[in-house]
Amino acid sequence: MLALLLCAACDSDVLYNENMHIDEEGWNMDSPLVFNLEADDTGSTYLCCIDIRNRNDYPYSNIYFHISTIYPDGSMAADTNIEFQLAERDGRWLGKENGRYIDGRYPFCFFHFPQQGSYQFAVRHAMRDTLLPGIKNIGMHIEKIDN
Numbered sequence: 038m039l040a041l042l043l044c045a046a047c048d049s050d051v052l053y054n055e056n057m058h059i060d061e062e063g064w065n066m067d068s069p070l071v072f073n074l075e076a077d078d079t080g081s082t083y084l085c086c087i088d089i090r091n092r093n094d095y096p097y098s099n100i101y102f103h104i105s106t107i108y109p110d111g112s113m114a115a116d117t118n119i120e121f122q123l124a125e126r127d128g129r130w131l132g133k134e135n136g137r138y139i140d141g142r143y144p145f146c147f148f149h150f151p152q153q154g155s156y157q158f159a160v161r162h163a164m165r166d167t168l169l170p171g172i173k174n175i176g177m178h179i180e181k182i183d184n
Contacts (some may be wrong), residue, residue, distance in 0.1 A: 057175055
């Protein structure tokens with residue numbers, strides 16, 4: 038029981054952590070993954086990360102994302118386009134290998150929630166393939182970095 042309480046205390050600054058499964062056939066670029074979260078703290082700074090689980094047969098060494106943010110009042114932030122390197126030039130994966138999967142967490146921005154309420158982050162891949170193979174899960178991880 039004590040170990041569970043200690044683990045829960047370690048995650049006390051995590052505001053949001055959710056992973057979404059990608060169809061085995063591939064991730065369609067016209068199918069954004071939408072992450073919904075509630076934010077009440079407008080005074081703190083948060084680190085936003087994308088969690089990627091790809092198969093070891095993913096055909097590229099990188100991935101491009103298009104991330105849209107919708108505020109509680111319905112307004113949109115400027116879209117973010119970002120690239121993450123998943124492998125070294127020699128083909129070695131940068132994330133943690135676990136059998137046929139590679140897990141990585143990639144920071145993409147520092148964020149202040151300017152309004153209290155419901156936020157949406159829509160994540161689409163921006164690769165040349167309409168149907169991107171080799172991606173198993175995409176997640177959003179947001180944690181407070183100041184108190």
